[in-house]
Amino acid sequence: DTAVSQTPKYLVTQMGNDKSIKCEQNLGHDTMYWYKQDSKKFLKIMFSYNNKELIINETVPNRFSPKSPDKAHLNLHINSLELGDSAVYFCASSQGRQIDYTFGSGTRLTVV
Amino acid sequence: QQQVKQSPQSLIVQKGGISIINCAYENTAFDYFPWYQQFPGKGPALLIAIRPDVSEKKEGRFTISFNKSAKQFSLHIMDSQPGDSATYFCAATNRDDKIIFGKGTRLHILP
Numbered sequence A: 001d002t003a004v005s006q007t008p009k010y011l012v013t014q015m016g017n018d019k020s021i022k023c024e025q026n027l028g029h030d031t032m033y034w035y036k037q038d039s040k041k042f043l044k045i046m047f048s049y050n051n052k053e054l055i056i057n058e059t060v061p062n063r064f065s066p067k068s069p070d071k072a073h074l075n076l077h078i079n080s081l082e083l084g085d086s087a088v089y090f091c092a093s094s095q096g097r098q099i100d101y102t103f104g105s106g107t108r109l110t111v112v
Numbered sequence B: 001q002q003q004v005k006q007s008p009q010s011l012i013v014q015k016g017g018i019s020i021i022n023c024a025y026e027n028t029a030f031d032y033f034p035w036y037q038q039f040p041g042k043g044p045a046l047l048i049a050i051r052p053d054v055s056e057k058k059e060g061r062f063t064i065s066f067n068k069s070a071k072q073f074s075l076h077i078m079d080s081q082p083g084d085s086a087t088y089f090c091a092a093t094n095r096d097d098k099i100i101f102g103k104g105t106r107l108h109i110l111p
Helices: none
Strands: A004-007 A010-013 A019-025 A031-037 A043-050 A053-057 A064-070 A073-078 A087-094 A107-111 B004-007 B010-014 B019-025 B033-038 B045-050 B056-059 B062-067 B072-077 B086-092 B105-110
Touching: A004 A087, A010 A019, A019 A031, A019 A087, A019 A107, A031 A073, A043 A064, A043 A073, A053 A064, A073 A087, B004 B086, B010 B019, B019 B086, B019 B105, B033 B062, B045 B056, B045 B062, B045 B072, B072 B086
Parallel strands: A010 A107, B010 B105
Antiparallel strands: A004 A019, A019 A073, A031 A043, A031 A087, A043 A053, A064 A073, A087 A107, B004 B019, B019 B072, B033 B045, B033 B086, B056 B062, B062 B072, B086 B105
Protein backbone atom coordinates (compact mmCIF):
# COMPACT_ATOMS: atom_id res chain seq x y z
CA ASP A 1 0.00 0.00 0.00
CA THR A 2 2.84 2.39 0.88
CA ALA A 3 3.86 4.57 -2.08
CA VAL A 4 7.49 5.33 -1.15
CA SER A 5 8.97 3.10 1.51
CA GLN A 6 12.35 3.41 3.18
CA THR A 7 14.19 1.00 5.40
CA PRO A 8 15.28 1.16 8.09
CA LYS A 9 13.22 3.85 9.81
CA TYR A 10 15.86 4.33 12.49
CA LEU A 11 19.58 3.66 12.30
CA VAL A 12 22.04 4.17 15.16
CA THR A 13 25.65 3.41 14.41
CA GLN A 14 29.17 4.24 15.45
CA MET A 15 31.53 6.62 13.70
CA GLY A 16 33.56 4.97 10.99
CA ASN A 17 30.97 2.33 10.15
CA ASP A 18 29.45 1.79 6.69
CA LYS A 19 25.66 1.67 6.35
CA SER A 20 22.99 1.51 3.66
CA ILE A 21 19.47 2.89 3.41
CA LYS A 22 17.02 1.36 0.95
CA CYS A 23 14.13 3.00 -0.89
CA GLU A 24 11.41 1.52 -3.04
CA GLN A 25 8.45 3.16 -4.77
CA ASN A 26 5.39 1.45 -6.25
CA LEU A 27 4.00 4.52 -8.03
CA GLY A 28 5.49 3.70 -11.42
CA HIS A 29 7.57 6.90 -11.24
CA ASP A 30 10.81 7.06 -13.20
CA THR A 31 12.69 9.65 -11.13
CA MET A 32 13.89 9.19 -7.56
CA TYR A 33 15.70 11.46 -5.12
CA TRP A 34 17.61 11.48 -1.85
CA TYR A 35 17.20 14.47 0.46
CA LYS A 36 18.93 15.21 3.76
CA GLN A 37 17.01 17.06 6.47
CA ASP A 38 19.13 18.50 9.26
CA SER A 39 18.09 19.34 12.82
CA LYS A 40 16.81 22.74 11.67
CA LYS A 41 14.46 21.02 9.21
CA PHE A 42 16.32 22.33 6.16
CA LEU A 43 15.75 20.03 3.14
CA LYS A 44 18.82 19.61 0.95
CA ILE A 45 18.84 17.54 -2.22
CA MET A 46 21.69 15.06 -2.52
CA PHE A 47 21.04 12.93 -5.60
CA SER A 48 18.49 12.29 -8.29
CA TYR A 49 18.14 9.36 -10.67
CA ASN A 50 15.99 9.17 -13.78
CA ASN A 51 15.51 5.67 -15.18
CA LYS A 52 18.58 4.44 -13.31
CA GLU A 53 20.71 7.30 -14.62
CA LEU A 54 22.24 9.84 -12.23
CA ILE A 55 20.97 13.32 -13.17
CA ILE A 56 21.59 15.39 -10.04
CA ASN A 57 24.66 15.06 -7.86
CA GLU A 58 24.91 17.95 -5.44
CA THR A 59 28.05 18.75 -3.48
CA VAL A 60 28.03 15.67 -1.30
CA PRO A 61 31.10 13.91 0.14
CA ASN A 62 32.08 10.94 -1.99
CA ARG A 63 31.50 8.77 1.09
CA PHE A 64 27.88 8.86 -0.07
CA SER A 65 27.16 6.62 -3.04
CA PRO A 66 23.69 6.12 -4.49
CA LYS A 67 22.75 3.05 -6.46
CA SER A 68 19.66 2.49 -8.57
CA PRO A 69 19.27 -1.15 -9.63
CA ASP A 70 16.00 -0.32 -11.39
CA LYS A 71 13.70 2.67 -11.64
CA ALA A 72 11.64 1.53 -8.62
CA HIS A 73 14.62 1.38 -6.25
CA LEU A 74 17.22 3.87 -5.08
CA ASN A 75 19.61 2.94 -2.32
CA LEU A 76 22.10 5.11 -0.45
CA HIS A 77 25.35 3.71 0.87
CA ILE A 78 27.43 5.74 3.30
CA ASN A 79 31.05 4.88 4.07
CA SER A 80 33.07 5.93 7.10
CA LEU A 81 30.16 7.57 8.89
CA GLU A 82 30.85 10.85 10.70
CA LEU A 83 28.97 12.64 13.49
CA GLY A 84 27.85 15.30 11.00
CA ASP A 85 26.03 12.69 8.94
CA SER A 86 23.40 12.46 11.67
CA ALA A 87 20.14 13.63 10.06
CA VAL A 88 16.90 12.38 8.60
CA TYR A 89 17.29 11.09 5.06
CA PHE A 90 14.26 11.19 2.79
CA CYS A 91 13.69 9.34 -0.42
CA ALA A 92 11.24 10.84 -2.91
CA SER A 93 9.95 10.07 -6.37
CA SER A 94 8.25 11.85 -9.24
CA GLN A 95 7.22 11.13 -12.80
CA GLY A 96 9.79 12.49 -15.22
CA ARG A 97 10.18 16.21 -14.84
CA GLN A 98 6.79 16.42 -13.17
CA ILE A 99 7.43 18.35 -10.07
CA ASP A 100 5.05 16.93 -7.51
CA TYR A 101 7.23 14.77 -5.33
CA THR A 102 6.06 11.89 -3.16
CA PHE A 103 8.29 11.50 -0.11
CA GLY A 104 8.95 8.49 2.04
CA SER A 105 8.67 8.67 5.83
CA GLY A 106 12.40 9.12 6.30
CA THR A 107 15.30 7.30 7.92
CA ARG A 108 16.63 8.88 11.09
CA LEU A 109 20.37 8.24 11.14
CA THR A 110 22.24 8.84 14.38
CA VAL A 111 26.02 8.51 14.40
CA VAL A 112 27.55 8.14 17.87
CA GLN B 1 19.34 33.38 -7.64
CA GLN B 2 18.41 29.85 -6.71
CA GLN B 3 17.22 30.68 -3.21
CA VAL B 4 13.70 30.71 -1.89
CA LYS B 5 13.45 32.81 1.26
CA GLN B 6 10.74 31.81 3.71
CA SER B 7 9.44 33.60 6.79
CA PRO B 8 8.71 33.39 9.62
CA GLN B 9 10.82 30.56 10.94
CA SER B 10 8.15 29.74 13.50
CA LEU B 11 4.57 30.84 14.04
CA ILE B 12 2.04 30.45 16.83
CA VAL B 13 -1.62 31.08 16.03
CA GLN B 14 -4.77 30.72 18.08
CA LYS B 15 -7.33 28.16 16.98
CA GLY B 16 -9.66 29.76 14.48
CA GLY B 17 -7.14 32.40 13.45
CA ILE B 18 -5.41 32.94 10.12
CA SER B 19 -1.89 31.58 9.63
CA ILE B 20 0.23 33.39 7.04
CA ILE B 21 3.59 32.19 5.73
CA ASN B 22 5.54 34.23 3.20
CA CYS B 23 8.10 33.33 0.57
CA ALA B 24 10.19 35.26 -1.93
CA TYR B 25 12.27 34.15 -4.88
CA GLU B 26 14.79 35.65 -7.30
CA ASN B 27 14.86 33.37 -10.32
CA THR B 28 12.28 34.56 -12.85
CA ALA B 29 12.57 31.20 -14.64
CA PHE B 30 10.64 29.51 -11.84
CA ASP B 31 7.18 28.58 -13.09
CA TYR B 32 5.74 26.32 -10.43
CA PHE B 33 5.36 27.05 -6.72
CA PRO B 34 4.28 24.16 -4.47
CA TRP B 35 3.79 24.11 -0.73
CA TYR B 36 4.61 21.01 1.27
CA GLN B 37 3.32 20.10 4.73
CA GLN B 38 5.36 17.91 7.07
CA PHE B 39 4.09 16.34 10.27
CA PRO B 40 6.56 15.07 12.91
CA GLY B 41 8.01 11.72 11.95
CA LYS B 42 6.66 11.91 8.40
CA GLY B 43 7.96 13.01 5.05
CA PRO B 44 6.81 16.25 3.42
CA ALA B 45 3.58 15.95 1.45
CA LEU B 46 2.32 18.20 -1.31
CA LEU B 47 -0.38 20.49 0.05
CA ILE B 48 -1.20 22.97 -2.71
CA ALA B 49 0.61 24.50 -5.68
CA ILE B 50 0.26 27.46 -8.04
CA ARG B 51 1.57 28.57 -11.40
CA PRO B 52 2.43 32.25 -12.01
CA ASP B 53 -0.38 32.79 -14.51
CA VAL B 54 -2.87 33.09 -11.64
CA SER B 55 -2.77 35.36 -8.60
CA GLU B 56 -4.60 33.09 -6.18
CA LYS B 57 -5.47 29.45 -5.69
CA LYS B 58 -7.79 28.14 -3.00
CA GLU B 59 -8.30 24.60 -1.77
CA GLY B 60 -10.54 24.38 1.25
CA ARG B 61 -9.02 26.42 4.07
CA PHE B 62 -5.68 26.77 2.25
CA THR B 63 -5.02 29.65 -0.16
CA ILE B 64 -1.89 30.61 -2.07
CA SER B 65 -1.55 34.26 -3.03
CA PHE B 66 0.96 35.00 -5.78
CA ASN B 67 2.51 38.35 -6.70
CA LYS B 68 4.57 37.89 -9.86
CA SER B 69 5.90 41.45 -10.05
CA ALA B 70 7.14 41.33 -6.47
CA LYS B 71 8.34 37.73 -6.83
CA GLN B 72 6.53 36.79 -3.66
CA PHE B 73 3.96 34.20 -2.71
CA SER B 74 2.25 33.28 0.51
CA LEU B 75 0.20 30.55 2.13
CA HIS B 76 -2.88 31.49 4.12
CA ILE B 77 -4.56 28.95 6.38
CA MET B 78 -8.03 30.13 7.34
CA ASP B 79 -9.76 28.95 10.54
CA SER B 80 -6.49 27.35 11.68
CA GLN B 81 -6.93 24.10 13.61
CA PRO B 82 -4.61 22.23 16.01
CA GLY B 83 -4.36 19.50 13.35
CA ASP B 84 -2.69 22.06 11.06
CA SER B 85 0.32 22.17 13.42
CA ALA B 86 3.21 21.08 11.22
CA THR B 87 6.24 22.39 9.35
CA TYR B 88 5.40 24.08 6.05
CA PHE B 89 7.84 24.42 3.16
CA CYS B 90 7.38 26.70 0.20
CA ALA B 91 9.23 25.71 -2.93
CA ALA B 92 9.90 26.83 -6.47
CA THR B 93 11.02 25.13 -9.63
CA ASN B 94 10.83 25.08 -13.37
CA ARG B 95 10.24 22.01 -15.48
CA ASP B 96 13.91 21.49 -16.28
CA ASP B 97 15.38 21.65 -12.80
CA LYS B 98 15.05 20.41 -9.27
CA ILE B 99 12.74 21.83 -6.62
CA ILE B 100 14.28 24.53 -4.43
CA PHE B 101 12.79 24.44 -0.93
CA GLY B 102 12.50 27.26 1.57
CA LYS B 103 13.89 26.65 5.04
CA GLY B 104 10.51 25.84 6.52
CA THR B 105 8.07 27.38 9.01
CA ARG B 106 7.11 25.52 12.17
CA LEU B 107 3.45 26.31 12.74
CA HIS B 108 1.80 25.67 16.10
CA ILE B 109 -1.93 26.19 16.53
CA LEU B 110 -3.00 26.74 20.13
CA PRO B 111 -6.15 24.79 21.13
